[in-house]
Amino acid sequence: MYCSVAREALSARIDGEAGPVPAARVDEHLESCADCSAWFDRACELSLRVDLSAITAPDLTADILRSAAAETQQSGYVGRGQAG
Numbered sequence: 001m002y003c004s005v006a007r008e009a010l011s012a013r014i015d016g017e018a019g020p021v022p023a024a025r026v027d028e029h030l031e032s033c034a035d036c037s038a039w040f041d042r043a044c045e046l047s048l049r050v051d052l053s054a055i056t057a058p059d060l061t062a063d064i065l066r067s068a069a070a071e072t073q074q075s076g077y078v079g080r081g082q083a084g
């Protein structure tokens with residue numbers, strides 16, 4: 001099997017699509033071709049990273065740190081009950 005065909009099939013596999021050749025043939029090629037094996041590892045890693053960045057959650061870290069710092073500055077225990 002040509003590397004280009006194997007990689008096309010692997011790319012389809014990562015995307016959850018049916019590849020141009022049977023998966024068993026692709027696995028055979030992976031086992032015998034270090035280049036494609038490394039390529040597949042990297043492709044999986046990239047795919048994972050893309051998936052993670054696709055999940056858009058608001059980053060509240062700065063807000064949380066700011067309010068935590070503000071609370072600390074309001075001198076929690078010492079000032080409470082005495083002010084006013």
Ligand SMILES: [Zn+2]
Nearest residue numbers: 003033035036
């Ligand atoms: Zn190959």
